[in-house]
Amino acid sequence: MTFWKIAALNVAVAISATAAWAETEITLWHAMGGQLGETVNKIAEDFNAAQDDYKITPVFKGSYEETLTAGIAAFRAGEQPNIMQVFDAGAATVIGAKGATIPVQDLLTENGVDFDINDYISGVRYFYADSDGKMIGMPFNSSSPIMYFNVDALEKAGVSAPKTWEEFQSVTAPALKDAGYIALAQSHLPWIFTENFMSRHDLPFATNNNGYDGAEGTEILVNNDAIKAHFTALTEWKENGLFEWYGTGWGDNQQPFEDGDVAIWLGSSGSFGGLMSKDLGFEFSATVLPYWEAVTTEPKQTFIGGASLFAMSGHDAEENEAAAKFFEYLTSPEVQYFWHQETGYVPITEAAYALAKEDGHYDRFPAAEVGIQQLSLPGGENTKGYRMGFYVQIRDVMNREYGRILSGETSVEDAFANIEKEANDLLARFAKTQG
């Protein structure tokens, strides 16, 4: 958004604020930049226009990490916003701090908004819930890693999108290589090839029920044979020119796909809107993530990524009511469908999904449905989510070790031993902060 637009918006806000003095004003801190931010602003404007009692002001606070840190600093100073967006990796921090937030389920029922967790699609229900299944954060921009592919490239190579990694390895990738493509790239190793590797194959990710039962004694279960075999395969593919890794940056790995050098790219279902808006020079489509048949024959749903909205405590009843009403508005099928269409994030309720289907959205853009289909696959023991403290740092450790594997600085065996040790140290430290 340009400076003038912001200035104009501020003036408009100032004018409307004086005109409607009886409104309860609340703030929303979010990390949605660019086109996503404009969509958030649009939703807020529509909410403000739809009624006269409440007024919400969205404020962009930078990256996910910056937004969380800003929110924490504000909370400690008693200046917290009413609603704060917290990303998946920060969930343990904010949910662990009991008293910092009002569980969204309580907030809604106390303010007379109907709430039934079964209205939400199965993949998003429990990721931001506590161990009793009570929803703490409202899943807002939910996405999942999916497999995008260059339709022209696959046609040229005479293959279809692989269902399993075995198929990729033996059929798809060699054919794509012969056709002059790098077969595979991905944009987020901890998210796509670790967290969702666990849920897709229904493997436990941490002790204590994936960490949901409390920080005390939670240990990561990342050092297992299935994932080590996966990373060993990755290094082999990389050596044979079937896979390429362009660093930890998201965009560095997406760009070669957009340029047509890479045929298959694993990204976020939320990347859909961005890819659609670009003139790629080839037709692209998407499907669910492959799985290893050697690990499971019944692949499961994946975790949601993205972020959720938390109602911060320490505000008066009127403001909490306003926050509840905003959540009610936000989860209405029409708004969810609008958000889904504009951004590619999945609709979080069954009703919104039904509306999108009814409207023919997926007939027009079949790839837009992949994220929600994958989140609606059968669930298992280990697919509702994970809850680990200092997880942002754990991801940094993973990124570091994975980078070292792929740049040939370390072995798969050593890297996973390191990740396990450092992550468990961090988890033990986190447990102490909760004491």
Next chain:
Amino acid sequence: MKRAGFTTVWLPVALLLPQLLIIAIFFYWPAAWAVQSSFYLQDPFGFGSTFVGFENYTDLLQNVEYAKVARFTVIYTVLVTFFSLALALLLAVKADAVIRGAKTYRTLLMWVYAIAPPVAGFLGLMFFDQRNGPLTEMFQFFGWDFRLGADFNSTATAMVIVAVWKQIPVNFIFFLSGLQSIPKSVREAALIDNRSATGRFWDVTFPLLAPTAFFLLIINITYSLFDTFGIVDTLVRSEPGNNPVTLVYKVFVDGFRGNDLGGSSAQSVILMILVLVLTIFQFRLIERRIHYT
């Protein structure tokens, strides 16, 4: 010499007070807070906290990765300091000798000084871009598969080059004014004694520049340690991954991104001690041995 003095003690205190207040509020208070929180492990939101004594420090000292970051920081500091001083000295000596259009040359050489570290980092991103950065292509021409962000040594090289480039003008300005303050008579006397320009430089000019050089040495060490944060952050695009980072950047990553307040406070305290040592070194050793006049 007659010393001027205040008749009462209150006036100087009152005059100093604003400055003291600023120092207390913006330096001592946060520093004291960091020291205190380095002995705790606390919930980011401020709910729970556990006193852990020196555990945050012992954890750091036993951490292999922290040692690696410290080692890299030392190497990085040595390289950045050496190259930015050496190149700036070379440029200053050459610019000092230019007679025609001297001002234009000097202005052009100082220009980069105005660039903020993050902007320098962004320029670095463009020059070292994986796909079409000109410097990437140059390295690849010489057979080095240079890949910013994916390969440790590539990113380290880019960090050093950008940091040096950004710091040269500062050193250049100081060296040039240092050179110009060398009395003409001394130079002319040297010219009679020694006809070799190189010899004159090392025997006469360089020792006379020593005060400037030592001052710059300290400035450059602190620059490499602390002020290159913006360059590091932009070059790794806020995702450290397997890229090299400096100690200061690690404080930020663990504290601000990771919300580990205790651990990152302990790291800042270690850095404070490092600065303290540097300062003592500067005042005790260097100031005594170098003669400024």
